[in-house]
Amino acid sequence: MTASTLTLPRxxxxxxxxxxxxxxxxxxxxxxxxxxxxxxxxxDRLFLRTxxxxxxxxxxxxxxxxLERIITIVAEREGRIVGYGSVHMSNxxxxxxxxxLRVLISEEMRGKGLGRALTEAVFAxxxxxxxxxxxxxxxxxxxxxxxxxxxxxxxxxxLLVDHVKxxxxxxxxxLVYSHDVRGFxxxxxxxxLSEAAGAAD
Numbered sequence: 001m002t003a004s005t006l007t008l009p010r011x012x013x014x015x016x017x018x019x020x021x022x023x024x025x026x027x028x029x030x031x032x033x034x035x036x037x038x039x040x041x042x043x044d045r046l047f048l049r050t051x052x053x054x055x056x057x058x059x060x061x062x063x064x065x066x067l068e069r070i071i072t073i074v075a076e077r078e079g080r081i082v083g084y085g086s087v088h089m090s091n092x093x094x095x096x097x098x099x100x101l102r103v104l105i106s107e108e109m110r111g112k113g114l115g116r117a118l119t120e121a122v123f124a125x126x127x128x129x130x131x132x133x134x135x136x137x138x139x140x141x142x143x144x145x146x147x148x149x150x151x152x153x154x155x156x157x158x159l160l161v162d163h164v165k166x167x168x169x170x171x172x173x174x175l176v177y178s179h180d181v182r183g184f185x186x187x188x189x190x191x192x193l194s195e196a197a198g199a200a201d
Contacts, residue, residue: 008073008121014112020082022121025072027062029081033074034058036081036106042167043139044104064088071125075105075114082106085118087126087134097132099181103145115148123152126181134179139164139172146175154179 009023025033037045037052050057064070069091075083083105090098101122105114126134136154138145154177163174 012075012117014109014114014117016112018077018112020075020077020109020114020117022073022075022117025062025065025074025084025086027066029074030055030058030062032076032079032081033061033084036084037104039106040104041107048102068129071099071122071129073118073121073125075109075118077109082109083114083118085115085122087122087131089129089131097130099126099131099134101134101136103136110144115145116152119148119152123181131181134181136177136179138175138177140175141172146177149177149179152179 009021011019012022013019034053034055037058045052050061052058052061061070061072065072069089070086071089072084072086074081084103086102087099088102090096090100101119103115103118103122105118123134134154135157136149138149140146140159156175157178158176160174160176162171164172166172
């Protein structure tokens, strides 16, 4: 792992010429994070295990960041949070080598490569903390997320039929993807992404 892969904060150039700052989430981001989560469409929050628009849930999230049970990297643009990548570590003793990856991007920033940038940044942090396997969940209609994860080497492990029910009572199938984190650095090195990640520092 190169130092540039882990360097935060850093400026990252997106497709179309815009830039964002990638940095670790801190407690002072509480209101900005709530502003971001409440702006997301309901479907984007469908597969999450907690209601991230609830201030109490966000407070618990920040507590877990302080306790290093969650790693969260936010993308900031013009003073606003426009996306985040997060790894939630397992508390179970038999799966402490596994982290659950969650990535959410604001609608106006999609299709610019931000999801990939956040995923790569979170992977680098997870490697440093000894995570060996990453899992991610998404509904089958989240085509953009699926494409990004597959490009990064995630493989489908399970399809859970009618596993998610939205607020209107409609059921959705849930995909579970996984990735061998230890192999991710080799992928970064092969494509020169370790160096590229720090090129805009």
